Amino acid sequence: MTGIGLDPPGTTQLLLGNEAIARGALEAGIGFAASYPGTPASEIMDTLASIANNMGIHAEWSVNEKVALEAAAGAPFAGIRAIASMKQNGPNVSSDFLINLAMTGIGKGLILVVADDPGAISSSNEQDSQNICKWMDIPLLEPSNTQEAKDMTKWAFDLSEELDTICIVRSVNRIGHTRGNVKLGELPKKEQRAYFPNIWNKYNPTLSKFAAGPFPQLHNVLHQKLAKSQQKFESSPFNWYMVPDKVELLVIISGATASCCTEAVKELKFDNKVGIFKLATTWPIPENLIEEQLSRSQKVLFVEEVDPFIERSVMELAAKLIVIKATDAAIKLGSPIFANVILIGALIGSGVLPLDKKSLEPILRENFPKEFEANIAAFNKGVELAGH
Numbered sequence: 001m002t003g004i005g006l007d008p009p010g011t012t013q014l015l016l017g018n019e020a021i022a023r024g025a026l027e028a029g030i031g032f033a034a035s036y037p038g039t040p041a042s043e044i045m046d047t048l049a050s051i052a053n054n055m056g057i058h059a060e061w062s063v064n065e066k067v068a069l070e071a072a073a074g075a076p077f078a079g080i081r082a083i084a085s086m087k088q089n090g091p092n093v094s095s096d097f098l099i100n101l102a103m104t105g106i107g108k109g110l111i112l113v114v115a116d117d118p119g120a121i122s123s124s125n126e127q128d129s130q131n132i133c134k135w136m137d138i139p140l141l142e143p144s145n146t147q148e149a150k151d152m153t154k155w156a157f158d159l160s161e162e163l164d165t166i167c168i169v170r171s172v173n174r175i176g177h178t179r180g181n182v183k184l185g186e187l188p189k190k191e192q193r194a195y196f197p198n199i200w201n202k203y204n205p206t207l208s209k210f211a212a213g214p215f216p217q218l219h220n221v222l223h224q225k226l227a228k229s230q231q232k233f234e235s236s237p238f239n240w241y242m243v244p245d246k247v248e249l250l251v252i253i254s255g256a257t258a259s260c261c262t263e264a265v266k267e268l269k270f271d272n273k274v275g276i277f278k279l280a281t282t283w284p285i286p287e288n289l290i291e292e293q294l295s296r297s298q299k300v301l302f303v304e305e306v307d308p309f310i311e312r313s314v315m316e317l318a319a320k321l322i323v324i325k326a327t328d329a330a331i332k333l334g335s336p337i338f339a340n341v342i343l344i345g346a347l348i349g350s351g352v353l354p355l356d357k358k359s360l361e362p363i364l365r366e367n368f369p370k371e372f373e374a375n376i377a378a379f380n381k382g383v384e385l386a387g388h
Helices: 016-029 041-056 066-079 090-104 130-136 146-162 215-233 255-268 287-294 309-319 325-333 336-348 357-367 373-386
Strands: 010-015 032-035 058-059 083-085 111-117 168-173 179-183 241-242 249-253 275-278 300-303
Touching: 010 016, 010 146, 016 041, 016 111, 016 130, 016 168, 016 179, 016 300, 032 041, 032 066, 032 179, 041 058, 041 083, 066 083, 066 090, 066 111, 083 090, 090 111, 090 130, 090 215, 111 146, 130 255, 130 309, 146 168, 146 179, 146 215, 179 309, 249 255, 249 287, 249 309, 287 309, 300 309, 325 336, 325 373, 336 373, 357 373
Parallel strands: 032 058, 032 083, 083 111, 111 168, 249 275, 249 300
Antiparallel strands: 010 179, 241 275
16 A cells, blocks of 8 residues: 555655545545445555554444445544445445435535446446436546546545535546556645534434435435536536547547547547547536537547446437537528528427428518528528437
């Protein structure tokens, strides 16, 4: 576990992705860590346990994943940041507690690291933990290299604390078991003390703020937290795009696929034809940012592991919007002034406006007799674009 406990900021160490996650948790100021052993997540706890006494944190192997998450959740309830880690099967065991934890709030920062195993290298299945975040309305982050594994884990604690909800960091075997240079940040020096704001007093009973209920109101609050996380994801520096601005093909990548795809594009010298958009904040997806990226190309390729999670999410988004490049189409028809008529055609063609071509023709003929044919052509172009 070389260098995991080094303090001087700016020091560069060669770390496993799992070691980098552990380092990110240390830089975030955790005081508690719990896990159930299972590859490809095991080294996270191995790393933390090796320096726990020196760093003044509690680190424990739990009897199963549910107990690990429950133990970890107790720390932020008492004002101490905590991390729980497990492989992809773990959320199945802990789901009963996890879904209620998302509803109640947490106090201080709490991160669940789930390490998926694409290819089932050390598992009996390839379960994709991304889907759990969507089901349970939990923010999801996915690092694409060892440096991001550290930095994103640290940031996830701040996000968790700001939203007052658990956040999930999804790793995969090719991130957790890959070594890379990691620039270390500063380790916090402040001593932590547990504090329970809701000590039960049978003579003066009060409802803890972490009590699970009333559920309809808490569910609404959870959706508000998710919407807030989506706003923050719109400007996250972990999402990035590689030029050029307009391309023949847009490739949307995440996680371990990022390095493979960027390297392939460079080796094939497709830099001027293919644009790469790396998405790290994979749930909820930053809709405005993705709409902006989709406008770069008419063709999109998704490269992800294991399920087509991002692809489906983007398709759901695309079903809610129609991107019409009206000015470009109008210029091809002879003048940008036709853009308005193209948009009218698109609105009618998509069913947004409850009109039809027959009702529009007499209006165009009466008001623009000389440009009637050109306007009809622009209208038809709008209908055509809406259909695409």
